[in-house]
Amino acid sequence: MNLRIPGPTPCPDDVLEAVGAPMMNHRGPEFAAIVRRVTDGLNRVFGVSGDVLTLTASGTGGLEAAVVNALSPGDRVLAVTIGVFGERLAAIAEAYGARVERYEVEWGDAADPDEVARRLDADPSVKAVLVTHNETSTGVTNPLQAIAAVVRARGPLLIVDGVSSVGSIPCAAERWGVDVLVSGSQKGWMVPPGLAFLWLGERAWAANAEASMPRFYLDAARARDSLASGQTPWTPAIPIFYGLDKAFEAIRAEGIEGVYGRHAEVARYTRERVRALGLELFARDERFASDTVTAVRWPEGVDGPAIARRARDEHGVILGGGQQSLRGRIFRVGHLGHFTRADVAAALDVVERLLP
């Protein structure tokens, strides 16, 4: 199997072995040591001084935690949406009673920091800005550092979905001025799904003290208090902790700059191969094409889904499809986490062979 969807991503063998280890007491000293090591590793990659919190949830649970721990019903929120996951973050805020204004960008494009600035200047009541760093559905990466500068200069909180970016491409939360940052275990972290990672900066913790959206299971303050004794408030997904503890060994061995370099290099290679095949990137401006997932338009008149099925059934290559309105119109190649250039090349070889 060559699993080339943008998450869950393949896991190294030693990670899978760790994932299958026997259970232990989640309130005992041995697990506390694992929690501490994993948290230290997350802090380094997130680029933060305060502790990253680990929640037993999908990335979407992490996104919900980011919203409900920082905001109150009625809060004015600017949601920057460039695809499925930006829209999801906006929908979560609405479900919990935020008054959401959407800055909707045409799918395939990145958000314009100047437009964010204009919208914030036009409405000083905005309490928080929601942004997807890397939009997995369209293969587009927002210029987060520039957006963060614009937001911080104007005061609102910046809440960032880094599910498919953090750990794979640079995202320096504190230095850039991000206030809340979320990631998910099944993306660049090389472990299975089941854990979400949530960081709140000092401004976000101050907001948390006033934030009145209801929360219990995803409550960040409870998670922070438990973490002080190496625990989680509720029984955690122990196997994923085991795996992550092992995965950090590989990340440390490669070095995080090495990890970023590998992602950037293979992403460039992927885009070159796509062009060489006469195919078109879904990202309209290549400067914003994602280094973790490449979205490619199926050519007119080609039955893309049939090709994807043959890739799977005849060649063991699992491509990502298009979501919602992109269903059947694009395919996506994941290149994040545990992969080599050869893995991606083999998948593109199969696409080449199956194209008419």
Place this chain on the structure above:
Amino acid sequence: MNLRIPGPTPCPDDVLEAVGAPMMNHRGPEFAAIVRRVTDGLNRVFGVSGDVLTLTASGTGGLEAAVVNALSPGDRVLAVTIGVFGERLAAIAEAYGARVERYEVEWGDAADPDEVARRLDADPSVKAVLVTHNETSTGVTNPLQAIAAVVRARGPLLIVDGVSSVGSIPCAAERWGVDVLVSGSQKGWMVPPGLAFLWLGERAWAANAEASMPRFYLDAARARDSLASGQTPWTPAIPIFYGLDKAFEAIRAEGIEGVYGRHAEVARYTRERVRALGLELFARDERFASDTVTAVRWPEGVDGPAIARRARDEHGVILGGGQQSLRGRIFRVGHLGHFTRADVAAALDVVERLLP
């Protein structure tokens, strides 16, 4: 290691092997088949005709899902609390704006169905009753069938925490008149933590259509809609699905009545051994002593936590401690999921050796 806490429980070797299997596409046909098999297995054990929903969350996330999918802010709720987990369910309902009346039973006792009836008769505005089937913190099992009869006769919804009961002791949701039932993977199911199971009966689905507590990640309707195509709305904790698929093979081989019988028999044995050691059960009335976890008072003048530490460090036996006000006052022996009488006997042998 002899892990004798009441969850996470030990997993069979073949389950752990399955847990460590490579990732697959959670939107593909192979995973859909696993979701279907696991759901069928859950439906049988829950004793229900509609589908049990599987959420990527701890048991506490399942409890939150049970509340927010059935209720609205302002709803009057009767919370039957006999320990830590009953109180947690009440606190969740309060966090989401329910008006909670507590029927608080002294820890160590079970709830009295007649008292539930009196309280419901006294306040016909009660919309739902919250009950813990098996209270893990005190080792007491509530007479759920009798409570359910009393509640159903009066009309409110019955929302049940079956985290440490379902799959280990009989709990026939539909036949007894339960409306919402929750369980958690790390208890009787013989798999690691990471999944919560949520079932809503017909009355609960009707309530769901009107229920206005905010929800997104834990939204039951989204989970039901995705399940129709063998999927989950958000990327699930795949390793725990793998493990559960394997664990159902063992449950089917033993037969669910065999599973219940083994739990009842070893629980009886545990209580006899405890008495033979001159120790006192925390459950005041043995008729309500739990068949999944036995809570035992440390004798006066004995340093219980020191004994538990020696059991762990010198003998590899991990006992559960007391929670909150019971800290240092009791120990707990888990006998649920994957265990034999010999496992429990070995743990009690160590307690016997270490008692002064």
